[in-house]
Amino acid sequence: MPRIQASQSSELWLSLRFPQLSLDLLLQQRVPRQALVIAKNSEVYQACDKARALGINPGTSIHTALLLSETHSDQPDPAHQQAPLLIRRYCENQQRKALQQLAQMAYDFTPSVSLWQEQQSLLLELSGCLSLFGGLEQLLQKIRSELCNRRITAVASLAHSPRASWLLGWSKKDNLLNRDWQLQPLMQGNISAECLAHLQQMTLAELPRCPPFEQKRLRQWQAVGLKTLGDLFGLPRSSVARRYGEDCLRQLDKIRGAVPDLQAFIAPREDFFAERHFLAGLETHDMLRQPMQELLREFQQFLQRHQFQAESLDWRFCHFDKSRSHIAVELSNGNTRAHIFEELTQLQLAQHRIQSPIESVALYSGHLSRVQLHNRPLFSELGNHAAATAEASGLYDTLKSRLGQRGILQLQGCDEHLPEKRQLLTEPLAQPAELGAFQAAGISHSAALDKYLPLWLLSSPQPLSHQRRKNMTLLSSAHRIDSHWWQQRQQRDYFIAIDHAGRHWIYFDHVDKRWFIQGHYD
Amino acid sequence: MESTIKQLLQLPNTWQARHQPRQDKAYPSGFAALDSNLHLGGWPAAATTELLLSKTGHGELRLLLPTLRQRQHQAPWFAMIAPPFTPYAPALEAQGIEVERLLLIFPKTFKDLIWSSVQCLQSRHCSSVLTWCNRAALDHKELRRLQQAATSGQSWFVLMRPQHAQHQPSPSALRMALNPCINHSGRNGSEKSLDIKIIKQRGGWSGQELRLNIATGLAVDRISERPVYLSKLPEHPADHKNLSSHGSSRVLSLRNKQRVSAGRE
Numbered sequence: 001m002p003r004i005q006a007s008q009s010s011e012l013w014l015s016l017r018f019p020q021l022s023l024d025l026l027l028q029q030r031v032p033r034q035a036l037v038i039a040k041n042s043e044v045y046q047a048c049d050k051a052r053a054l055g056i057n058p059g060t061s062i063h064t065a066l067l068l069s070e071t072h073s074d075q076p077d078p079a080h081q082q083a084p085l086l087i088r089r090y091c092e093n094q095q096r097k098a099l100q101q102l103a104q105m106a107y108d109f110t111p112s113v114s115l116w117q118e119q120q121s122l123l124l125e126l127s128g129c130l131s132l133f134g135g136l137e138q139l140l141q142k143i144r145s146e147l148c149n150r151r152i153t154a155v156a157s158l159a160h161s162p163r164a165s166w167l168l169g170w171s172k173k174d175n176l177l178n179r180d181w182q183l184q185p186l187m188q189g190n191i192s193a194e195c196l197a198h199l200q201q202m203t204l205a206e207l208p209r210c211p212p213f214e215q216k217r218l219r220q221w222q223a224v225g226l227k228t229l230g231d232l233f234g235l236p237r238s239s240v241a242r243r244y245g246e247d248c249l250r251q252l253d254k255i256r257g258a259v260p261d262l263q264a265f266i267a268p269r270e271d272f273f274a275e276r277h278f279l280a281g282l283e284t285h286d287m288l289r290q291p292m293q294e295l296l297r298e299f300q301q302f303l304q305r306h307q308f309q310a311e312s313l314d315w316r317f318c319h320f321d322k323s324r325s326h327i328a329v330e331l332s333n334g335n336t337r338a339h340i341f342e343e344l345t346q347l348q349l350a351q352h353r354i355q356s357p358i359e360s361v362a363l364y365s366g367h368l369s370r371v372q373l374h375n376r377p378l379f380s381e382l383g384n385h386a387a388a389t390a391e392a393s394g395l396y397d398t399l400k401s402r403l404g405q406r407g408i409l410q411l412q413g414c415d416e417h418l419p420e421k422r423q424l425l426t427e428p429l430a431q432p433a434e435l436g437a438f439q440a441a442g443i444s445h446s447a448a449l450d451k452y453l454p455l456w457l458l459s460s461p462q463p464l465s466h467q468r469r470k471n472m473t474l475l476s477s478a479h480r481i482d483s484h485w486w487q488q489r490q491q492r493d494y495f496i497a498i499d500h501a502g503r504h505w506i507y508f509d510h511v512d513k514r515w516f517i518q519g520h521y522d
Numbered sequence: 523m524e525s526t527i528k529q530l531l532q533l534p535n536t537w538q539a540r541h542q543p544r545q546d547k548a549y550p551s552g553f554a555a556l557d558s559n560l561h562l563g564g565w566p567a568a569a570t571t572e573l574l575l576s577k578t579g580h581g582e583l584r585l586l587l588p589t590l591r592q593r594q595h596q597a598p599w600f601a602m603i604a605p606p607f608t609p610y611a612p613a614l615e616a617q618g619i620e621v622e623r624l625l626l627i628f629p630k631t632f633k634d635l636i637w638s639s640v641q642c643l644q645s646r647h648c649s650s651v652l653t654w655c656n657r658a659a660l661d662h663k664e665l666r667r668l669q670q671a672a673t674s675g676q677s678w679f680v681l682m683r684p685q686h687a688q689h690q691p692s693p694s695a696l697r698m699a700l701n702p703c704i705n706h707s708g709r710n711g712s713e714k715s716l717d718i719k720i721i722k723q724r725g726g727w728s729g730q731e732l733r734l735n736i737a738t739g740l741a742v743d744r745i746s747e748r749p750v751y752l753s754k755l756p757e758h759p760a761d762h763k764n765l766s767s768h769g770s771s772r773v774l775s776l777r778n779k780q781r782v783s784a785g786r787e
Contacts, residue, residue, distance in 0.1 A: 453613035
């Protein structure tokens with residue numbers, strides 16, 4: 001359930017606006033030599049610095065952008081194959097998921113994070129976290145460095161109400177934070193008064209075109225002679241309500257902080273999802289190594305912060321030809337170490353074939369459980385079977401990733417009379433079962449007779465040729481098993497026989513009237 | 523020249539015949555005759571033991587059983603990689619081996635075989651690793667890799683290879699050729715023995731040959747008078763027709779019906 005909290009004057013809201021989120025996702029890995037733009041509806045939506053230097057701004061059409069890039073291209077060689085401008089289509093889904101990941105990252109700093117998808121912004125309420133991080137400046141610098149590590153550009157602004165902080169971000173001079181996210185010296189003494197003063201200085205022209213500041217209304221206000229927000233706040237309330245609607249009045253009050261502005265806060269996710277996008281496709285396993293390491297490091301941080309452990313990972317690949325493939329990595333015990341995940345992933349990756357160039361790599365882990373706290377004894381010499389077997393499951397995981405399901409097996413006892421049914425080959429448990437479990441399963445058999453059993457059992461009894469039977473000498477007297485009269489009667493006389501190769505376990509089947517060999521003694 | 527030789531002599535891997543053998547750890551094999559011929563007094567620890575077999579599955583497991591039983595408590599698992607047949611668990615339990623500790627590994631390719639052996643050896647969670655390798659020609663590089671894994675993991679490693687590999691040089695610490703044979707002169711009539719020839723021992727003399735009786739612990743009773751309720755054993759196919767079957771007539775008729783319907787299909 002998202003938490004809802006009213007905004008009061010003692011609050012501190014930080015607004016983070018991401019003006020070029022889709023662009024940053026592509027530029028995270030490697031900055032290309034050409035200019036890059038994101039296109040939406042055949043118009044430029046976001047443009048990188050190189051594109052802006054060529055004169056391509058958000059809003060120009062794609063044709064104009066291509067013309068501009070060609071005229072300014074500094075490679076006059078017509079044989080040169082590279083396009084001067086890279087164009088990628090805007091994907092709303094991708095941007096949405098990226099913003100959600102950023103919101104989860106912001107959750108590390110404050111529990112009150114509000115997501116504003118339409119405006120690509122996050123609103124963080126910081127008043128409760130100041131003492132934990134050692135002051136407002138420290139907290140702001142930490143958030144900034146985290147965003148720098150992820151190579152995401154953000155516009156930050158601070159105010160006493162959410163909308164005010166978002167609006168202040170649109171103005172360069174009225175923002176309380178400068179470019180390096182440092183707080184400007186406060187003239188008024190406290191932040192809410194300072195914000196109000198700055199808001200009043202903001203001109204209507206530099207406000208973004210979103211409610212209540214639509215184009216039509218702005219023209220109306222400019223026609224009346226209002227230039228700044230302060231003029232707007234100075235109007236009598238009843239006349240604003242009458243001329244421009246109750247809605248407009250309420251929104252202005254929310255901006256001022258006079259009326260509570262309810263925000264729905266995000267809830268922390270119980271699963272992990274992170275993605276990396278690439279401009280050029282990845283084709284070999286070596287190229288995948290670095291982004292996978294980065295994603296695993298992020299995953300380990302997430303697990304440590306939330307005290308989770310992971311039991312399975314899912315690597316999802318999206319290819320340029322819109323196909324998808326994935327690798328699933330399973331662990332027998334929950335784990336939190338990135339290097340273990342990496343080893344298991346590399347083992348599976350070696351067997352996975354990349355069909356076509358990969359556009360994006362995503363890591364998803366849904367099965368997260370709370371970390372189990374163990375007690376370890378102080379002296380390992382006293383023997384701690386449990387701790388050793390918990391570590392030994394790592395060996396089982398490694399072997400299973402490469403050898404597959406039926407590559408590694410254990411023997412399980414069954415309570416049966418026929419020798420070939422007394423044991424089953426099964427998948428091993430991650431830790432050795434309770435010692436003695438095999439004996440307990442075969443409890444009806446006498447230990448004295450088990451001494452005469454062979455060490456090796458053939459997978460199924462092989463008929464013994466007459467010649468070979470002649471070469472064998474019987475060593476023991478018969479041991480008869482007469483069973484399964486309810487299904488298909490098995491009447492067998494077992495003997496130990498010896499020939500030049502060694503000692504064998506053979507039996508004569510009275511129902512089939514043939515000799516069979518079933519085991520070897522040595 | 524002299525200083526070069528001195529340097530060589532000071533290396534830890536150089537052994538001179540007049541020195542005492544290296545005090546390497548060894549695991550007693552359980553057979554006194556074999557231990558007295560091995561200069562370490564047992565199987566070399568933390569190194570490869572190669573057993574070159576004329577016929578797999580006939581003799582080597584019983585030779586290794588006593589040490590396996592003794593070593594099993596050192597670690598949670600012990601591994602058998604690519605065994606020739608399936609081990610029979612009730613027999614192993616009767617011999618004192620805890621079957622819950624056994625891991626059976628069935629690799630599909632030769633590379634997987636070497637890889638899984640190295641993983642088990644390096645992990646320190648396997649007290650013993652027994653690997654059956656059918657391929658006679660193992661690369662020297664692979665053999666060194668296995669030996670180094672055994673040394674680093676401090677586990678007991680036994681590698682079973684076909685006997686014609688004995689002419690290929692190998693870095694393993696101990697190499698023995700095994701030939702099963704029947705000893706007809708024993709007290710109990712025919713007895714199973716192994717002819718063992720030591721081909722190489724690191725730090726000791728090689729060339730010893732001995733015949734080891736591994737049938738200990740399995741005193742079987744000779745065929746004496748057969749109990750009355752058992753019918754005569756069929757020695758020839760012709761005898762089958764003369765024997766009265768112990769199955770009920772109802773079961774017999776059911777089986778005949780099955781045979782007829784199978785024939786129709």
